[in-house]
Every structure is written in C-alpha cells, then in structure tokens.
Amino acid sequence: MEKAKVYFTKDISPAGLKKVYDAMGVTLKGKTAVKISTGEPGGHNFLSPDLIRGLVQDLNGTIVECNTAYEGRRNTTEAHWGTFEEHGFLAVAPCDIMDEEGDLALPVENGSHLKENFVGAHLTNYDSMLVLSHFKGHAMGGFGGALKNMSIGIASSKGKMHIHMSGAPGSTLEDMLSADHDSFLESMADADWAVMNHMGRENIVYINVANKLSVDCDCNACPEEPKMADIGIFASIDPVAVDQAGVDAVYRSQDPGKAALIERIESRNGIHTVEAAAKMGLGSREYEIISLD
Numbered sequence: 001m002e003k004a005k006v007y008f009t010k011d012i013s014p015a016g017l018k019k020v021y022d023a024m025g026v027t028l029k030g031k032t033a034v035k036i037s038t039g040e041p042g043g044h045n046f047l048s049p050d051l052i053r054g055l056v057q058d059l060n061g062t063i064v065e066c067n068t069a070y071e072g073r074r075n076t077t078e079a080h081w082g083t084f085e086e087h088g089f090l091a092v093a094p095c096d097i098m099d100e101e102g103d104l105a106l107p108v109e110n111g112s113h114l115k116e117n118f119v120g121a122h123l124t125n126y127d128s129m130l131v132l133s134h135f136k137g138h139a140m141g142g143f144g145g146a147l148k149n150m151s152i153g154i155a156s157s158k159g160k161m162h163i164h165m166s167g168a169p170g171s172t173l174e175d176m177l178s179a180d181h182d183s184f185l186e187s188m189a190d191a192d193w194a195v196m197n198h199m200g201r202e203n204i205v206y207i208n209v210a211n212k213l214s215v216d217c218d219c220n221a222c223p224e225e226p227k228m229a230d231i232g233i234f235a236s237i238d239p240v241a242v243d244q245a246g247v248d249a250v251y252r253s254q255d256p257g258k259a260a261l262i263e264r265i266e267s268r269n270g271i272h273t274v275e276a277a278a279k280m281g282l283g284s285r286e287y288e289i290i291s292l293d
Contacts (some may be wrong), residue, residue: 163188
C-alpha cells in the first residue's frame with residue numbers, strides 16, 4: 001500500500017484547523033456529521049467549542065455523539081443533552097445524540113471478533129462525516145484518536161459494551177474490565193470497518209488535535225494533568241495513518257514529559273488497534289507528513 005498523506009500544523013487554532021481540513025482537498029457532501037467527544041463533566045481537556053466552531057459551521061455540520069456505557073453524566077440521553085449545553089456545543093451548531101432513538105446493527109465482514117457493530121440509529125441521517133478527535137491517552141485503549149472515536153464513539157451505548165466484550169455477553173463495568181484486552185483492541189478495528197463500509201471511505205475524513213495530552217481520556221471526569229506540551233493538528237483521509245502519525249510524534253518529541261503518555265500507550269498495547277486496522281485494510285501505517293507551517 002502506498003504511503004498515505006498526513007497534513008500537519010503546529011497551529012492549534014480555528015485557523016489551523018481550517019488549514020489542515022482544506023489541505024486534504026476533500027469536499028464532504030450532503031448532510032455532514034462532525035463526530036466529537038462531548039467530554040465527561042468535571043473534565044476539561046475535550047476540544048473547545050471555540051476551536052471547532054468555524055470549521056463545523058463552514059461544513060454546515062451537525063455535531064454528533066452517542067451515549068456512554070458507564071455511569072456518569074453522558075450515559076442517558078437526558079443527562080447527555082445537559083452535558084452538550086454545559087460544555088458549550090449547543091451554541092456552535094446543531095447537535096445530535098445518535099442513539100437517542102436506539103441503534104442500528106451494521107454488518108462486519110471478516111472481522112477478528114465482531115459479526116455486527118451497533119451504532120446510533122441516526123447515523124443513517126448523514127451522508128458524510130468528519131471524525132474530529134482529541135488525541136490523548138486512554139485508560140483502556142492506551143490512546144484515543146480517530147480509530148477509537150469512529151469505533152467506540154459512534155457505537156451506541158449497547159454497541160460500546162459489545163465492542164469492549166468482543167461480541168461476548170456482558171453488561172457491567174466489571175465485565176468490560178475483565179474482558180480479553182487485545183480482543184477489545186481488535187474489535188475496535190472491526191467496528192471501524194463497519195462504519196467505513198456503511199458511510200463509504202470517500203465520505204469520511206479524519207482530524208486529530210494533539211493538545212492537552214493527558215494520559216486520560218475525555219471520558220474521565222478527573223483526568224491527570226498533561227505532562228507534555230501540545231504537538232499540533234494532524235489530518236488525513238486515512239484513519240490508520242493519522243493515528244500512527246500522532247503516536248510517532250509523541251515518541252519523537254523532545255519533551256521529557258512524553259514518558260507518561262508513552263507508558264500509558266505501551267502498558268495497554270495501544271498500538272495494537274492501529275495494527276489490527278491496518279491488517280483489515282482500513283489504511284496504511286506508512287505515511288508522508290506534509291507540514292503546512
């Protein structure tokens with residue numbers, strides 16, 4: 001597979017975000033979903049509404065999310081709408097909790113574990129998607145970027161549990177924590193395949209904002225403070241390449257604070273999701289960085 005193009009800027013600003021999107025040279029057609037994480041209340045590292053406002057409005061996009069599978073203030077539709085408002089996203093653009101009216105089973109072909117992926121039923125309302133992710137650490141996935149945002153993020157509450165359990169029965173946090181870990185990472189790649197197959201690969205683009213680089217996800221209400229400085233924004237039409245580029249940038253950083261994030265990635269075998277997605281043909285781990293600075 002030929003090298004993917006990953007566009008990069010150190011400019012983490014509304015202008016920088018627009019610059020990397022424009023550089024991809026892709027026009028998202030029809031009704032566009034912008035998949036973000038609304039962030040668990042109490043946390044403060046989620047992508048700022050002020051950062052994303054201009055690009056979302058340029059796309060006439062709808063900010064989309066799904067409910068979580070754990071206790072908090074995003075696990076029910078009512079509570080999640082409150083989080084949308086509290087975190088400022090309702091003031092940016094139309095918003096949609098895609099599993100507010102249930103879920104939809106997307107088939108998975110030749111997956112490692114999953115035969116189907118349960119996503120928010122409203123996914124069928126959209127023709128294209130910007131997967132706009134905060135690149136950072138994660139307690140279970142090692143790190144979160146495009147592949148996690150597209151798999152766990154687009155999965156319904158039921159679907160999130162299904163991925164964590166690799167299709168096996170389960171309904172509690174204890175079930176998720178005791179499930180086979182590498183199978184979970186591989187199941188995220190299975191779920192990514194389902195979403196990409198449903199939407200059409202040409203209708204999805206990916207932007208990772210590598211700032212506020214905590215070892216913890218935005219799903220954590222009390223995340224650890226970042227140990228390393230911000231890196232920049234990565235964009236690609238290839239989800240594997242954009243995540244691999246982010247991981248590589250952490251390793252290449254001269255910031256000694258990177259040790260905490262690297263430990264989180266390695267202790268959870270986080271790169272295995274990228275490996276599994278590449279094996280399924282979802283993208284290339286070989287890429288060319290195109291600096292826009």
